[in-house]
Amino acid sequence: MQLIRTVVTILLLAAALLCSACSDEETVVKVDMNKRAPITAAKPAESITYAYLPQYSHTISFERHRKLLDYLRNETGLPLRQIFPDTFDEHIKMVERGEIDISYTNPLIYIRLARLGSRAFARIIEPTGSPDFRGQIIIRRDNPLIDSLDDCRGKRWIAVDPGSAGGYLFPLGLFMEHGLDLADFDEVVFAPGPGGKQEKVVLAVNAGAYDIGTIRKGTLDIVRNKIDLDQIRVLAQTRPYPGWVYSARKGLDPDIVERIRRAMFRLTMAREDQADILRTAGMRGIISAQDKDYDPVRALAKKIGMLSGGF
C-alpha cells in the first residue's frame, strides 16, 4: 500500500512539473506565404525639399532640423520635406537638378551653389553668438612631435571633405598663411563614406590613425559622449568666416523664399519653444544674408586655388 502511494505521488509530481513546463504556450498567427504581390514605391507628394549639407550623419541631420522644419511648415503652411544627400557633391548635383529647393550649407558649398544660380537669403548666428564660424586644427594631446603649425609639416592630415569650409578650407588657408602647402604634408586624406564626416575626423585623430585633423569649431561638443576630449588638443583655429547659409535654388518661387525667410527671422531665443528649435538646430538665430557676405570665402577659395576647379 505504501509503495502504491509513493508511485502515485511521484507521478503527480511529474505531471505537475510537466504542466509547469508547458504552461506558456505561444499564440500562433497563420500566414499564407504563397500570396505574393509586387512592391511598388509610393510616389512622393508634391513638396518643397529642404536639405542640410551632409556635414553629419543623416540621423543627426534629421534630428537637428526636424523641429525647425515642423516650425516652418506651421508658420508658412508650405509642404516642406527634408531630404538627405549622402555627399557634398551629391548635394550640389541635386541642387543643380532642382531636387533641393532650400539648401542649408556651409559658405564654401554656397559659393559653388551660387555659381549654379542659387541665392543666399538667410544666415545663422552660431551658438557662440557670432554669425561667423571658425575651423580648428586638432591633434592628440600626447603627440610629442607637434607643438605648432610648423610642426605639422610632413605629417598625415585628415580633413572633413574637400567641400568642407570649417573642416578643410579654412584650416588650409591658415596652413598656407604659415607657409605650408598641401605638398608639405606626408598625406592628406578626407573622411570616408557618407555623412558624419566631422565626427570621423575627430575619431581618426583620437585613434592615432592621423597626426592632425581639421574640423569645424563646435564639432568637439558633438563627440563629447563618444571620446575623452581630454585626449584631444586644439592646436590652432582659423579666423572667423561667415557662417552657414540658407540659399534657394535657381527658379524657386520668390514668394516661397520670402515666406520662409520671414518665418526664419521670427525665430528668437527669447521664446522657450523657439529657443529649443534653435538650440536643436545648432544655432542661436537666423538673420538676413546676401550673396556678397561670402566674398571673403570666395577670396580664400581663390587663394588656395579651389575656384579654378568646381568653384
Added chain:
Amino acid sequence: MFSRLRFHTKLNLGIIAIVVGMAVTLLPLVGSMTARALIKENKQRGVALAESLAVRAVDPMLSQDYLRLRNMADEASGVGDVVYAFIENQHGRVLTHSFHKGFPSELTGANRVGRDGKVHIQLLDTGTEHIYDFAAPVMVAGQRMGTVRIGLSKKRINMTINQLTTTLAGMFGGALFLVTALGTVFARTVTRRLATLRKHAEEMVKGNLDSTTASPPEAHCWEMMNCEMADCPAYHDKRRRCWYIAGTQCEYHGQKGKSDNLDSCRNCQVFQQNVGDEIQDLAETFDLMALTLKNHIQELREAESNLTHQQRLMRTVMDVNPDRVSMVDTRMIYQAANRAFAQFVGMDASRIPGKTDFHLFPEDEAESRNLEAREVLRTSKRVDRQERMENEDGSEQWFHVVQIPVYDDKGNTTGLLRTDRDITDIKAYEEQLIQAQKMESIGKLAGGVAHEINTPLGIILGYAQLLQDDVDKGSQLHQDLATIEKQTKVCRKIVADLLGFSRQTESAKREMCFNNSVMEAASLVKHAFSLDRVAILTDLDDRFPIIYGDPEKLKQVWINLLNNAKDAFTDDGGTILIRTRLDTPKGIVTLQVADTGSGIPAANLKKIFDPFFSTKSVGKGTGLGLSVSFGIIEDHMGNIEAESPLPDGFPFPETPDAPLPGPGTVFTVNLPLDHCPADQPA
C-alpha cells in the same frame, strides 16, 4: 509478489525505478526548459538582429537609398536561420524585402510593433514551418520612421532541441546502465552481509548460539590504552567490542556499568578504530544478543534443572509419604495430590489437579469433605481429628486427618492442605496396650487368687488321695475320689499356669542341649498322643546345638506347642513333625512344630498369642498356653510365630496311612545361641 523478491533485486529495481523516474520526469522538464531557453536566446538574437537592422536602416531610409536597404535586407536574411527581412516605412508600406518573387502580402499585418515601442515577437505558422517574426521600430530622434521585420525559422531551434533531448536521453540511458551495474555491485555487497546475518539468525533459531557474524575487533582496548585492569570484564575479551560489555571499568567510559552509553565513546580512539557501519553494528548486536541469549539460556537451564530436581524431590517426598496428602485452592479445586491419595481415589496423580471432591468421592463423602474444608477455609482453624473407615471386607481402618489452611506471602488464604494418616496399626497397638493393662490387672488378681487357692487345692488333693486309700479300689466311692483327684490336678494345672502367667517365676537358665530338651518333651507326650492316633516325627539337627535357657520352661513351651498341634486333629489323628535347625552364621537355633490339622483362620492368626484367646471348646483350653509360651520365648531373647496354612514347599514327610492333610499349621521358635551377661541370672 514484490515482497517475495530478493532484497538485492528490490534494490536494483528501486535504483532503476529512481533513474527511470528521474528520466521520465526530468527529460520533458529539461527538454522543455532547454527549448524555452533556446527559444528565448533565439528571440533575443532575433531582437538584436531586428534592432541592429533598424538602426542601420535609418540613414538609407532618410536618404531613400533603396539599394542599401535591399542590401541590408538581403544580408540579414542570408544569416543562418533568418528566413526573411523587410522594412516598412512609417505608413506600413514595404520599402524593401528579401523575397525574390513578390512579397507575401499577409506578412505585413501579421505582426506589429507594440504600443510600448519595443520589438514585438509573433510566432507565425506558414503551413510548412513555424517562424518567429520580429517587428522592430526604426526610430530617429524619438520619431518612428518605420518598421524592420525579420523572420527566424523555428526549425533550427527544434533541431537543436531534438539533438539536446536525444543527447540527454542517451546520457540518462548511460547513467541507467552505469547505475544498474554499480547498484548491482552495491546491492550484492549489502545483501551478502545481510545473508550472513540471516544465516546467523537461522543458526540461532536452530540453537547454535556459538557462531559469530561480526568480524573480530581490529584492535583491543587494553592494547591500545595500555590498560592493566585485569578485573575489567572487557580485559582480554577478544570477541566483543568493549562498548558492548556491561560493567566495563574504562575511565573514558561515561558511566561505568552502563554499556549503552555510547555517547562517551564517540571520541575514544578504540571506538573510532573498531566501529563499523550500521550492518556491522547490527552484526555485533546479533553476536551480543546470541552471547547474552546463550548465557541466559544456560542460566535458565540450570534453573530448570534445579527446579526439576526440586520438583522431583518434592514429588518423591510426597509420593513416598504413606499419608494421603492433597491440596485444594479456595474454590475447592484440587491443585495437587500425592500417590497415596491417588491410589486411594483410584486415579492417576497427574489427572487429579482440576478435579473436585465430587469428581473423586461418592456424593455423601464429597459433600462431607467439602463442608468441612469450607469451614476450615472460612475460620482458618486447623482440623485435627481421627476418622474410622470400614473396608468392604468388614475390616476397619483408622485415619488421623489434619486440615491446615495455606497462606501466601501476604497472609491471604490460598488453599487447604489435607493429610490422612493411616493409624490402624497404632490403633491396634493402643488396643493391645489397653488389653495388656487389663491383663496385667487380671493377672495380678488371678495370681493372688491362684496363690490363695493353691493351698486348699493341695489339701483337697491330699485328702482325696488319703481317702482313696481308705476305700475299696473298685467301689464307686473310690472312683468318685479318683475323679476328685483328677479334677483337682486339673485345677492345680490351671492354677500353676495362672501363676506362671501372672508373675515371672524364677528362671533357672543354664547350658543345655536343645535337642535333648525337645526330645524329652516329645517322649513325655508321645505315648499319650499315640492313644489318640497322633504320631510324632522328628527331624532334629544332628549337630546338637547348645543353648542357654531354662530347660523346664522350654519343655513347657514344647509340650504346649505339641498339645496345640494334637488338638488341631480330628479324632482320626494325624502326624506332627518336630524339626530343629542350627543356623550358625546367624547364631540362632530354630524349632518348628508342624501339623496337618485344621489350621488357624487368618483373622485369628494375630490373636493366638493373646491371653485367654482360644478357639477350643470350653474345658479343653484356657487360652493361656501360647500366651505363656510367648512370654517364655521372649524371656529367652527369642521369637515365636505361627503360619497357617503350611507354606508351600514345607518339607512335611509323606505319611501314607495318615488321613488327608488339612491346611496345617507350623509354629516356628527362634532362640539365640549366645547370651549376653545381662541375661544371666544374678
